[in-house]
Amino acid sequence: MIELFRNPNYDFIGKRKWAYIASIAFTLIALISLAARGGLRYDIDFTGGTLIQVRFERAPTIAQIRTNLATIQLGESIIQQFGDALEFIIRLPLAAVGSEEISRRVQGALSANDSLGKFEIRRVEFVGPQVGRELQLQALYLVLAGLIWIAIYLAFRFDMRGGVAAVIAVCHDVIVCLGGLSITNREFSLPVLAALLTIIGYSVNDTIVAYDRLRENRGKFVPKGRTFAQQMNDAVNQTLSRTILTSLTTFFSAAVLLFFGGRTLEDFAFVLFVGVITGTYSTTYVAAALVVDWTNYIEGRLRRGKKAVAKA
Numbered sequence: 215m216i217e218l219f220r221n222p223n224y225d226f227i228g229k230r231k232w233a234y235i236a237s238i239a240f241t242l243i244a245l246i247s248l249a250a251r252g253g254l255r256y257d258i259d260f261t262g263g264t265l266i267q268v269r270f271e272r273a274p275t276i277a278q279i280r281t282n283l284a285t286i287q288l289g290e291s292i293i294q295q296f297g298d299a300l301e302f303i304i305r306l307p308l309a310a311v312g313s314e315e316i317s318r319r320v321q322g323a324l325s326a327n328d329s330l331g332k333f334e335i336r337r338v339e340f341v342g343p344q345v346g347r348e349l350q351l352q353a354l355y356l357v358l359a360g361l362i363w364i365a366i367y368l369a370f371r372f373d374m375r376g377g378v379a380a381v382i383a384v385c386h387d388v389i390v391c392l393g394g395l396s397i398t399n400r401e402f403s404l405p406v407l408a409a410l411l412t413i414i415g416y417s418v419n420d421t422i423v424a425y426d427r428l429r430e431n432r433g434k435f436v437p438k439g440r441t442f443a444q445q446m447n448d449a450v451n452q453t454l455s456r457t458i459l460t461s462l463t464t465f466f467s468a469a470v471l472l473f474f475g476g477r478t479l480e481d482f483a484f485v486l487f488v489g490v491i492t493g494t495y496s497t498t499y500v501a502a503a504l505v506v507d508w509t510n511y512i513e514g515r516l517r518r519g520k521k522a523v524a525k526a
Contacts, residue, residue, distance in 0.1 A: 222454050226498050227447040227506055233499035237386055240492075244393020251396050257403035258305055258341050260350045264316045266304045267337035273299040274330045282326055286319040297477040301336075316340075353407050357388065360414050368418075372425050375508045376501075380421045383501035387417050387492045394488045395481070405482035413489030416464065420497040423453050425505075442513070443506045450498050461494040 248254065258265045276293045279302060283291050292305040306316060317338045324330055361381050368377035388410060395402060428449035468490055471483035 222451045224451060224454075225447065226450050227443050227503060230499060230503035230506070233495075233503060237496070237500055240390050240393070241386060244389050244396070247393050247396040254392065254395060254402040255399065256350070257401045257406075258339060259404050260353070260402065262341045262347075264306045265337070265339040266306070266317060266320055266335060267296060267301065268304060268320075268324065269301045269334050269336055270330060271300070271332040274302075276302075278329055279304070279324070282323045282330065283320065285326065286323045349404070356407070356411065357414070360411060361385070364414070364418050368422070368425075371422075372429065375505050376421075376425050379501045379504035379508065380418055382504060383421060383496040384414050384417050386496050386500050387413055387489055390492045391485050391489050394484065398484070400481045400484060403481060405479070406485050409482045409485035409489065412486065413493055416490065417493035417496060420457055420460070420494060421501045423456065424449050424497060424502055427453050442509050446502050446506050450502055457494060457497065461490055465490045 276295075279293050280291065283293075283304070291307075294303045294305075295301070296303045304320065306320075317335065321335060324333055361384060364384065365377040365381045368380050391410060391413060392402075394400075395406065400406075424446075428446055431445060431449055431452075465487070468483050468486035471479050472487050475483055
């Protein structure tokens with residue numbers, strides 16, 4: 215196996231209190247952003263409505279497009295530049311007419327005068343209200359089901375503390391990613407949901423590797439006086455090369471998609487980009503650190519109980 219570090223001995227667990235402060239700060243920033251914006255901006259897949267992708271021969275302004283669309287009276291539209299200055303996405307709310315009729319009306323409105331020039335409608339998508347609501351619920355169920363099964367699996371493979379700590383770490387990663395979407399004003403879409411589920415699996419995988427090494431080490435000879443925190447720190451250091459190599463590979467792949475993959479993949483790649491960073495961080499500073507503090511708390515209570523019994 216390739217090793218980036220030879221016998222690393224960094225005090226990761228010893229710095230966990232500072233990491234807790236950073237984690238709480240990032241989580242609060244994400245939650246405040248989500249609350250301030252009234253939640254996530256959902257893609258048409260989750261809200262219902264009509265999406266039309268248009269490419270113009272010369273670059274128009276959003277105000278010009280909105281002025282032309284106002285004549286067809288299909289409600290307040292959302293107009294966004296898509297990729298370059300010539301291509302736009304037009305999102306229209308649910309209407310009583312079908313997608314073909316909406317497409318025909320939009321085409322007529324955009325060609326009503328010569329101010330916009332020639333254009334081409336490249337894509338028309340329609341999602342009904344019932345489908346949008348069902349997709350929102352299914353997205354929530356998918357994430358919750360993933361977290362529950364992760365907790366059950368880790369509780370059986372390791373212990374309850376490990377399972378709960380890993381789920382808390384995953385929730386931290388998900389909240390930070392959603393906060394990143396909110397702060398950068400990106401939409402929550404089906405590709406973003408796929409990226410979130412990918413990050414959940416990625417984060418847990420790193421955590422399992424660290425837990426596994428800890429269990430292997432505890433099965434061997436442990437020097438007398440070696441605390442549980444030191445044992446966990448040893449496990450994190452011993453898996454550090456593997457963690458960094460895996461993280462960098464995923465990070466660079468996500469970076470290429472984010473910066474060169476085009477507008478269609480940008481939101482998906484953004485979540486992967488942020489999730490890889492926070493997932494690697496949370497393996498040590500959330501999952502491992504919580505197990506250490508939980509174990510220290512239980513062992514402290516047992517020691518106090520024994521002392522009380524001895525005095526009695």
